[in-house]
Amino acid sequence: MADIKGYILKRLLLLVVVFIGVTALTFTLMSLTPGDPVLIMTGTRPINPEHLQALREMLGLDQPVYVQYFKYLWRVLHGNLGMDFRTGRPVIDEIMEALPRTLLLALCGLSVAVGIGISVGTISALKQYSISDRISMFSSLALASIPNFVLALTLIYIFAYYFRLLPVAGSGSVKHIILPSLALGLGTSGLIARFTRTSILEVVRQDYVRTARSKGLSERVVLVRHILKNALISIITVIGLQFGYLMSGSFFIEIIFAYPGIGRLSVNAIMDKNFTVVQGVLLVVSSVYVLVNLVVDILYVYIDPRIRLAKAEEG
Amino acid sequence: MSKELLKITNLKTYFFTREGVTKAVNDVSFKIGRNEAFGLVGESGCGKTVTALSIMRLVPYLGKTVSGQIFFEGEDLIKKSETDIRRIRGSRISMIFQDPLTSLNPTMKIGNQIAEKIEQHMHLSREEAWEESINLINLVGIPDSSEKALQYPFQLSGGMQQRIMIAIALSCSPHLIIADEPTTNVDVTIQAQIIRLIREKREESKSSLLLITHNLALVAWLCDRLAVMYAGKIMEIGNSEQIFDKPDEPKHPYTSGLLACIPSVHHRKRKLKMIKGSIPNLLEVPLGCPFHPRCEIAEEVCSRKVPEPIEVEPAHMIRCHFVR
Amino acid sequence: MQRAFKLTSKSELYAIFYALKKNKPAIISLGVIIILCLTAVLADFLAPRDPAEQNLDYRLKPPNTDYLLGTDELGRCILSRIIYGSRVSLIVGIISVSVSLGIGITVGCIAGYFGGKIGTILMTLVDITLSFPGLVLAIGFAALLGPGINNVMLALSLVGWPPYARVIRGETLALREKQFISASKAIGESGLYIVLHHIIPNIISAAIVMATLGMGWAIISEAGLSFIGLGIAPPESSWGLMISTGRLYFLYSPHTIIFPCLFLSLTILSFNILGDGLRDALDPRLRIR
Numbered sequence: 063m064a065d066i067k068g069y070i071l072k073r074l075l076l077l078v079v080v081f082i083g084v085t086a087l088t089f090t091l092m093s094l095t096p097g098d099p100v101l102i103m104t105g106t107r108p109i110n111p112e113h114l115q116a117l118r119e120m121l122g123l124d125q126p127v128y129v130q131y132f133k134y135l136w137r138v139l140h141g142n143l144g145m146d147f148r149t150g151r152p153v154i155d156e157i158m159e160a161l162p163r164t165l166l167l168a169l170c171g172l173s174v175a176v177g178i179g180i181s182v183g184t185i186s187a188l189k190q191y192s193i194s195d196r197i198s199m200f201s202s203l204a205l206a207s208i209p210n211f212v213l214a215l216t217l218i219y220i221f222a223y224y225f226r227l228l229p230v231a232g233s234g235s236v237k238h239i240i241l242p243s244l245a246l247g248l249g250t251s252g253l254i255a256r257f258t259r260t261s262i263l264e265v266v267r268q269d270y271v272r273t274a275r276s277k278g279l280s281e282r283v284v285l286v287r288h289i290l291k292n293a294l295i296s297i298i299t300v301i302g303l304q305f306g307y308l309m310s311g312s313f314f315i316e317i318i319f320a321y322p323g324i325g326r327l328s329v330n331a332i333m334d335k336n337f338t339v340v341q342g343v344l345l346v347v348s349s350v351y352v353l354v355n356l357v358v359d360i361l362y363v364y365i366d367p368r369i370r371l372a373k374a375e376e377g
Numbered sequence: 378m379s380k381e382l383l384k385i386t387n388l389k390t391y392f393f394t395r396e397g398v399t400k401a402v403n404d405v406s407f408k409i410g411r412n413e414a415f416g417l418v419g420e421s422g423c424g425k426t427v428t429a430l431s432i433m434r435l436v437p438y439l440g441k442t443v444s445g446q447i448f449f450e451g452e453d454l455i456k457k458s459e460t461d462i463r464r465i466r467g468s469r470i471s472m473i474f475q476d477p478l479t480s481l482n483p484t485m486k487i488g489n490q491i492a493e494k495i496e497q498h499m500h501l502s503r504e505e506a507w508e509e510s511i512n513l514i515n516l517v518g519i520p521d522s523s524e525k526a527l528q529y530p531f532q533l534s535g536g537m538q539q540r541i542m543i544a545i546a547l548s549c550s551p552h553l554i555i556a557d558e559p560t561t562n563v564d565v566t567i568q569a570q571i572i573r574l575i576r577e578k579r580e581e582s583k584s585s586l587l588l589i590t591h592n593l594a595l596v597a598w599l600c601d602r603l604a605v606m607y608a609g610k611i612m613e614i615g616n617s618e619q620i621f622d623k624p625d626e627p628k629h630p631y632t633s634g635l636l637a638c639i640p641s642v643h644h645r646k647r648k649l650k651m652i653k654g655s656i657p658n659l660l661e662v663p664l665g666c667p668f669h670p671r672c673e674i675a676e677e678v679c680s681r682k683v684p685e686p687i688e689v690e691p692a693h694m695i696r697c698h699f700v701r
Numbered sequence: 702m703q704r705a706f707k708l709t710s711k712s713e714l715y716a717i718f719y720a721l722k723k724n725k726p727a728i729i730s731l732g733v734i735i736i737l738c739l740t741a742v743l744a745d746f747l748a749p750r751d752p753a754e755q756n757l758d759y760r761l762k763p764p765n766t767d768y769l770l771g772t773d774e775l776g777r778c779i780l781s782r783i784i785y786g787s788r789v790s791l792i793v794g795i796i797s798v799s800v801s802l803g804i805g806i807t808v809g810c811i812a813g814y815f816g817g818k819i820g821t822i823l824m825t826l827v828d829i830t831l832s833f834p835g836l837v838l839a840i841g842f843a844a845l846l847g848p849g850i851n852n853v854m855l856a857l858s859l860v861g862w863p864p865y866a867r868v869i870r871g872e873t874l875a876l877r878e879k880q881f882i883s884a885s886k887a888i889g890e891s892g893l894y895i896v897l898h899h900i901i902p903n904i905i906s907a908a909i910v911m912a913t914l915g916m917g918w919a920i921i922s923e924a925g926l927s928f929i930g931l932g933i934a935p936p937e938s939s940w941g942l943m944i945s946t947g948r949l950y951f952l953y954s955p956h957t958i959i960f961p962c963l964f965l966s967l968t969i970l971s972f973n974i975l976g977d978g979l980r981d982a983l984d985p986r987l988r989i990r
Contacts, residue, residue, distance in 0.1 A: 083829040088841075200726075203977070207970040209921050211928055211944070212962045215951065269479040276433055276474075277494040277545065278467030287493070288482050295484070310836035314925060318948070329929050332844040344841050348833045355832070367484055367529045 069363065073356050084348045085138060088341050089131050138345065144338035146331075153342040156327060161346060164323035167246065167315070168308040170239055174247030175254055175308070176301055182251070183258025184290070190263065199256060206252035211314040214245035218318070242319045246311055250304050257300050261293040268292075295366050302358025306351040381448070382553055382585050383409040383432070388445035390424075390431045399659045401427040401440065403609030406686075409553070409602075414579065414586040416596035416603035418635070420656055424609040425589045426475075429555045432587075433472055434462050450552070468498040471546040473575075475558040477538035481530040487514070488526030491545050498549045513544040517574060536567035540574065547578055554579065555587045560595065572599060593635055597621045602692075605632050608657055608667035611686075615693040627689050627700045630672045666698070674699055720982040727978025730971035737968060741788040748781035753936040761954045771956045773947060779957065782938040783964055789850065789939045790968060794919040797857035798912050804858070805865025806908060810896050812866070813873025824870065827863040835860050839922055843931040853932045857919050865911055872904045906983040913979055917972035924965055940965040 137143070143153040182202065186195045205213075221241060265271065266289060274288045313325035320326070324343055331339035363369050390402040401424040409415045417425045430436050432447055434454065447454040449470065454462065474480040482490060491510035495501055501509065507526070514522035517540040530538055539559060546554050556575060560568040576599055579586045588600055596603050597617060605613040613620070613629040620632065628636075634652040654671035657663055663670055669679035678698055686694045721727055740747060749769070756776030764771040770779040808827070812820035830838070842856035876882065876899075885895050926932035927941030935942065940961040947957030 080829055080832045084832070087829070087833075203973060204966075204970055207917065207921075207973045208966045209924055209928075209941075209969070211925065212966060215944070215948065215958060215962065219952070219955065269474060269476060270482045272435055272437075273474060273480045273542075273545075274482065275435055276466055276472045277497065278463045278465070279493065279497055280463065283493070283497075287485065291484055292482070306834040307836075310834040310840075313836070313840065314928060317929065328840075332840075332929075332931065340841070340844055344837065347837050351834050351837075352832050368531055371529065371532065 070360060073359060077352060077356055080352050081349060082135075084345060084352070085135055086131070088344045088348075089134050143342035143345070146336060146339050148334060148336055153338050156339065157324065157342055157346050160322060160324045160327045161350075163321065164309065164312050164316070164325060165350075167239065167242055167312050167321065167323055168305060170243035171246030171250070171308045171312070172301070172305055174243050175250035175304065178248070178251040179254025180258050180297065183255040184262060186255065187259040187262035187266065188285075195259075199259065202252035202255040204252070205248050206250075206256070208249065209314075210245055210249050210311050211318055213248055214242070214315055214318045217241050217245050238319075238321075242312075242315050242321055245318075246308055246315050249311070250308060253304065254297070254301065258293070258297055261296050262289060265289050265293045295362070298365060299358065299362055302354065302361070305354050305358075309347060309351065380410060381408045382411045382413070382450060383587070384446075384448040385428075385432070386446045386448070388428065388431060388442065388447065390427050390436055390440055390442045392440040394439055397660045400609050400662060401659060402431060402442075403662070405445075405606070405609070405611050407604045407611060407614055409585050409587060411552075412583045412585060413602065414576075414588065414600040416588045416590065416600035417606060418590060418593060418596055418603055419606035420591055422656055422659065423606045424659075425606050426557055428606075429472065429557055429587065429589055432555065433466060433470060464498075467494050467551070468549045469551050470553045470555065471549070471551040473539075473542050473546045473554065473556040473559050476562045477535065477542045478530065478562075480542060481538060483530055486527055486529060487533070487541055491526075491541070491548055494545060495548050509548070510544075513548055514541070516547070516578070517541070517544045518570075535563050536570065539563050539567075539571055543571075543574060543578065547582065550582055551584055553585045553587065555589070557589045558591070559588075560592075561590075575599070593621075593639060605629060605635070607631050608662050609659065610667060610683075611694075611696065612668065613693075613695045614686075615690075619690065619693050626693075627695065629668075629695045629697050629700065630674055631668050634671075666696075717982050721978055724978040724981065726974050727982075730974040730978070733967065733971040734975065737787055737971075738791060740784055741791045744784050744788050748778075748784040750778040750781045752777060752781040752785045752938050754778070761950060761957065763954065763956050770960050771954075773943065773957050774950055777938075779943075779960055782943060783940070783960055786938045786940045786943065786961065787964070787968075789933055789937060790920045790923060790965075793850065793854055793857065793923045794916045797854045797861060797919045798915045800854070800858035801861035801915065802865055802908060802912055804862040806869050806901070806904070808862070808866040809869025810873050810900060810904075813870040814877055814896055814900060815892065820870075823866070827866050830860075830863045831867070836922060836925065839926065840929070840931060843926050848931055848934040850933055850937065853923055853926055856926070857922055860922075861915060861919065865908070865915075868907060868911060869904055872907055873900055876900050876903055910976055910980045910983060913972055913976035917969045917976065920965070920972070921969050 141154055143157065145151070146153050146156055149156070179202075182198050186198050189195050218241065271284065271288055274284045279287075312321075312323060313329060315321065316323045316325035317329055324347065328340055328343040331337075331343070385408070386406045388402050388405045389400070392399040392401055403424070405424070405428055407415070407417075417428065419425050427436065427440065430440075431442050432449075432454065434442075436442060442455055445455070449465070454465070457465070481487075488507055488510045491513055492503070492506040495506040495509050496503065499506070499509075511522045511526050514525055519525055519537055519540055525533070525537075530541075533541065539562075543559075546556075559575065560571050563571055572595060575586070575588075586599070588596065590596060600617060602614070602616045603620060604611050613632050619626055620628065621636075631652070634650075637650040638652065652671055657667060657670070663680070665678075665680045665682055666672070666675070666684050669675040672679065676698070682698070684696045684698045686696050687700060688694050689700055754777060756772065758776065759768075759772055760774055760776045762768060762772045768778050768780065770783065773779055773782065808823050812823045812827075833841075839856050839860045842859055843852060846852035846856060882895060882899060885899055890898075923932055923939065924941030924944070927939045928945045930945065933939035933942050943961040944958055944965070947954075947961070951958040
């Protein structure tokens, strides 16, 4: 087992490197903001130039770039992401309020996507070339091609307006999260369905499925223990990668449904030119994304015994 | 209770592909008795594996058994329902496949792959089935059986993987074991061990064996009777004595050719004989006797008429116009 | 001057075409895309009105004989806006994909063929960029650069090139080991020559598939950016923008949204179907082993 720890350590190291890269990138992006950030923040109100200079000094804007970067990195590592100049609240607080909500939404969307996707994909694979197969595969492609905000608007029209079933905006109860999750997850469900079908079809052709049948096992056992178990390995990697996509997709969904998550926070911040917030969001979202990918990679190692044991033997 | 364990009559299994119909098994008939080792011999692509799969009703996707009967212990397998066949598979007929690495589930522990079959057919508890599988791993000559049972196929050598396949096949004491090229994908040094193991276990369990192979030497060593197959048809059936031990006995030209082809370690300087030509594409089998384009004694009638099986001796059948 | 050693001969090209022809949805999609391109090019002739022309007395009118697809919240003709919107979508798609492809192929070939320190640095850059969720990065760039069609294209190009680089590098690595490359080197052909004449023609098929699917991604991303207000700026009309502004009225006047949604989805779907079809047609023949 020694080398699994080595593998995890290596990945954590990569995480650190990427994190530094992430901070560097966000810092660079923000430094490239055209215009004087101080002027942007204070707007058109006439201000004494001395005060402007004081503000600059306070923000450390008068110092060379690399100094600014290290100061920035230092602050970040201490959890200080700056101040939201509109509300006066620390950015980190605002993000920590909004982030769990977005994560919840992404998770619900993922559940929708996985639940529908794997079921549809499996049934399609087992009924290859039948009419239901063709229809579901086409629908899957269509769903994956429709932008999620279009799906959201369609769902709103049908369920909230026409049938008056579900609320459109806000948060706070289970009902509020149904439509957003659907809007977020349906597109990805199409992707997962198609991938599941491909994966299962590949597995079904394998010799060991034939061996399993030759043992006289029931079709259900063959499906679950032999087919799905092996197909799931590659499907899970895809699912893990989709989480990041879902998090970015939530930007649009949150706006449409007025859901108080990170997406809405950042888009409003962009409108207001509230750069500290945008910077903080970018940093946090990217870090979460990298972490999720790391978790998926590690999960993958554990799930496939070939990789898990091969790594153990390497060490 | 019939004396024969397995009786196949006029079996035809075709593959319906976009390019045409492949007549993989084209009127095959033979019998296997109880406690008998039977060899089905032929070059690659002559339909022997498809015959085996037809017995197990595991013919792959585009194939279908179109006619014929497969009587197993008195019942026609072709007419049985899927549920009944599943009960027979594994418990009364089992199969050893050619490539053990791809034929084992890569993400399932070895012990479980044996135990699941035992659980299915013998209604034992999980622990009992696991115990039994460890016994079987011992039986096929693998040391440290309780540790090995927890491992995965890729952690075993090719020889050990094949032994596990044999263990799986032996479990639940089937009456007929079908072995499809059991030594082809295994190292030469291990081949002898595997074959010896098969012979031992079969004799111990008194089950019948259907050995499918292109290797005549294996058949000679292991089997009581054999059939020679070519392009989907059986060309000759006889017992080992008749075919191997009596060079003056009438034989099918193809069989003679195969026997002459075997390189001998003891006659190194002798010129290696060949059968001219190559096996036909099963989409376009020649009219008449399928072997006639390669046959040295072929005449005009051979290209017109399919020869009927002729019994040249008791229990010795040859399909040729010119046997005597 | 040596001819490029292609793994594809002319007869194989025809075989690919034939395989594609059999895929009916792909051919239909190709047709849709061609119609779209024609619409974009001939927009000036096809659009009945100036897309920016406002008619404040005639706002939010549903489709009728005068305005075939109705009017939006400022009385503009939706049909004209959709026709000109196609131009925006296609231009953004084509240019950003081309730039991404250009950068991606260059980086991929260099990292794959020459490798070494430069290769490692380049691929680390790729990995870092890929560790951001694409859309978030695009939003970040767009927020930085501000709205406008040029900024959108720039943002999408910068975000879009790493996936190409990664795939092309993989293909180049595989090709490098082939015998005809060693033969080339033995004759004394320079690295640059080999890359240009032997490697690139053989990665073109993978690039084409990625580019087609990339068009779909670029169009959907542009629509998304415009939807949040970071993309195309008025008075230009982009489908995403139309959906965004029409959203406020859509419960009562759904036609303001239905048509842009429809055309947007149809376009993206067509590129995806075509990309899929191309991948199926090209893959088994040109798989580099």
